[in-house]
Amino acid sequence: MKHVLITGASTGIGYATAEAFIAKGYHVYGSVRKQADADKLQAGLGAGFTPLLFDVTDGPAIKAAAQKLEAEIGKEGLACLVNNAGIAVSGPMHLVPIDDLRQQFEVNLFGLMAVTQAFLPLLGAKENPGHAPGRIIMISSVGGKLAAPFLGPYSASKHALEAVSHSLRRELQVDGIDVIIVGPGAVKTPIWDKPS
Numbered sequence: 001m002k003h004v005l006i007t008g009a010s011t012g013i014g015y016a017t018a019e020a021f022i023a024k025g026y027h028v029y030g031s032v033r034k035q036a037d038a039d040k041l042q043a044g045l046g047a048g049f050t051p052l053l054f055d056v057t058d059g060p061a062i063k064a065a066a067q068k069l070e071a072e073i074g075k076e077g078l079a080c081l082v083n084n085a086g087i088a089v090s091g092p093m094h095l096v097p098i099d100d101l102r103q104q105f106e107v108n109l110f111g112l113m114a115v116t117q118a119f120l121p122l123l124g125a126k127e128n129p130g131h132a133p134g135r136i137i138m139i140s141s142v143g144g145k146l147a148a149p150f151l152g153p154y155s156a157s158k159h160a161l162e163a164v165s166h167s168l169r170r171e172l173q174v175d176g177i178d179v180i181i182v183g184p185g186a187v188k189t190p191i192w193d194k195p196s
Contacts, residue, residue: 003073005029007056007115008085010037013139017082022048029069031085056085056111066118077131078122083112084139089153101153108157113164125175133176138165140183
């Protein structure tokens, strides 16, 4: 059994990715922020899915989830980490409250890196991991390449994500861990309707 961790699995790209991995025979661990979402996903996705209750901006909760997985699947490790969790802050740059801009980066960049660092040992970034190295898939956006008017905060966070991903890819080559950037275009997803 191969194991995958997907952040932000409750809706949109995260949910669709969980379905796709389960259909291919993987066991998916999916992060959600609410117990109601955990229950809904567990019921909908079945035995191939295990919810993990944590927000990517909550360091202690991330650490607890990493310890839980180490205890459960440490010998097999993670085949893949899909960093999908994210929010979208929009508006004219000269009017966006600085706290909103900070929150955009807290979730889309700093939270993503906190998760990556916590789960790297399970991906094989340790001495003698005992399993094949995993890979990291970063869900960026076409906004990570082109910044449109009124999407500056979101695009800035995705530009930063792409820069971090390029550096991380080269740094993790020594462990055999690949870092892949996926940059979707327009997708029908609730990200624009969710409160940050």
